[in-house]
Amino acid sequence: MTVTLKLICVLLLFCFTALSSAAKPNIIFILADDYGFNDIGYHGSEIKTPNLDKLAQTGVRLENYYVQPICTPTRSQLMSGRYQIHTGLQHSIIHPRQPHGLPLENPTMADKMREAGYSTHMVGKWHLGFYKKEYFASYLVGAEDYFTHYRCEEKACGYDLRDNLQPVNYTGTYSAFLFAQRAQKIIHEHESTKFQSVHAPLEVPEQYMKPYQHIKNTMRRKYAGMVSAMDEAIGNITETLKEAGMWNNTILFFSTDNGGQVHAGGNNYPLRGWKGSLWEGGMHGVGFVHSELLPNKGTVNTQLIHVSDWFPTIVGLAGGTPNGTLPLDGFDQWSTISQTSSVSPRTTLLHNIDPLSPLKGNKMFNNTFDTRVRAALRYGDWKIITGDPGNGSWVPPPTSSQGTRIDPSYTKDTKNVWLFNIAKDPNEHQDLSDSMPDLVVKMLGMLDQFNKTAVPCVFPPEDPKSDPKYHGGYWGPWE
The missing domain is CATH 3.40.720.10 (Alkaline Phosphatase, subunit A)
Incomplete structure (x- = not known):
């Protein structure tokens, strides 16, 4: 082939x-x-x-x-x-x-x-x-x-x-x-x-x-x-x-x-x-x-x-x-x-909000952005991802002796929110979404505001x- x-x-x-x-x-x-x-x-x-x-x-x-x-x-x-x-x-x-x-x-x-x-x-x-x-x-x-x-x-x-x-x-x-x-x-x-x-x-x-x-x-x-x-x-x-x-x-x-x-x-x-x-x-x-x-x-x-x-x-x-x-x-x-x-x-960067990608998991909140929707936002050093971001494995080059580190969350159908401090953790190893719920809610609100300005896909x-x-x-x- x-x-x-x-x-x-x-x-x-x-x-x-x-x-x-x-x-x-x-x-x-x-x-x-x-x-x-x-x-x-x-x-x-x-x-x-x-x-x-x-x-x-x-x-x-x-x-x-x-x-x-x-x-x-x-x-x-x-x-x-x-x-x-x-x-x-x-x-x-x-x-x-x-x-x-x-x-x-x-x-x-x-x-x-x-x-x-x-x-x-x-x-x-x-x-x-x-x-x-x-x-x-x-x-x-x-x-x-x-x-x-x-x-x-x-x-x-x-x-x-x-x-x-x-x-x-x-x-x-x-x-x-x-x-x-x-x-x-x-x-x-x-x-x-x-x-x-x-x-x-x-x-x-x-x-x-x-x-x-x-x-x-x-x-x-x-x-x-x-x-x-x-x-x-x-x-x-x-x-x-x-x-x-x-x-x-x-x-x-x-x-x-x-x-x-x-x-x-x-x-x-x-x-x-x-x-x-x-x-x-x-x-x-x-x-x-x-x-x-x-x-x-x-x-x-x-x-x-x-x-x-x-x-x-x-x-x-x-x-x-x-x-x-x-x-x-x-x-x-x-x-x-x-x-x-x-x-x-x-200070803020909208990576995207994609309304046509399949929804993932369950909605976390009723009064802000729908976490099932594929989206990502950068706010200062912080980055939030929702929905299905794709496979997040760490793949070294084939010449490396290191093996691929498999994305631990990729097969978990219900997980749909991640939060990272990109300045301190540029390779996204430490998800802080559970430990910083207030920041998650704030950034979901920012996604919601962006979404209100979106034209139809x-x-x-x-x-x-x-x-x-x-x-x-x-x-x-x-x-």
Whole structure:
């Protein structure tokens, strides 16, 4: 049986290049797909990431930084600056055949950047809907083959690679390098060319696995090779920026989109859980900022920062404003990042409230948030989880002599509340929900208040008109 590595180290790159003013910085945002907390060199990984390590260690490392547990929610909050409860994307991802997308009344980061006089470019994975042409961008579905750029969703199969609206075929070219090369081309031609392109998930050229022959686990070895290929591609992009004379006026942001998938080679140890879970391993993300413009290069930032904060932060750096947006949930964090003594304006972080996930256990209280509902909230150092958070086992990398520590509560059908002090217990070993009932009630009340602001969750059935066979063999809009 062939095992497919889904959504591993897929690179999403936004390249926003300033045209109107030499004083404005060039802004690059790189989002790595399913990149685990324990999969970058500076976190002690056996995977070698020299380019990322150098960028992070001579920039500002973000060590209290959060994303969402899965792809679409992270991308939606990056691009809109709004929690998923405010865009109807609370549940799951957007599947290829769903007539669904980030609501168009939400201006994207790219919209606001263009208003501020920037040329915007995107290379890589979109995953925010494409059933209408208004959504169009890059590689559209959530996963595809790294070499053929082909994806099957049940019996519906097609290619997924476009240059703007035009389907293109680059069969045989490995995604990480295809996208890096296109990014390099954009950098060289940034004054005359606008481009939005593609991305993908699967294999890696054999030579990138050779340094990892000591890793006996096949999935982990292949994953390690993919990370090395991604690291090289990012190194190529930064070198091109230097050659073009743009590096000294560039701010580069790097982030994962969610925790690593342990069933496909990723690892988040010592964090608890993995992709898709509300445990730290699902959403405590790898992230850093690098720029020669930073006055505090070489520092570690432990202030609370969330992926939704990038929208106001980056738009602010561009000299733009949030005028015309719906109320933002993100905060401008540039002072927090660039000034060592600055404190994050964020004290509360709603991880999510998902009304469509199956309820778990029994309702604890009648006059506050329903503890059966899957949700999580951070308040200062404290984190509460309700409902079914997913498997919370602690999984070391396959090269470790340690065994997996099994989640003691996962098989207990009735347990549906956990409370942790993340500052003191970042790996979620000590559940304090029984010993601190007053704080539990307070945080449930906070969840209840957030829930009152939620819009209805949208998760439509699949549409047969989406089948690529009706669209020239390519995934694309059908309405």
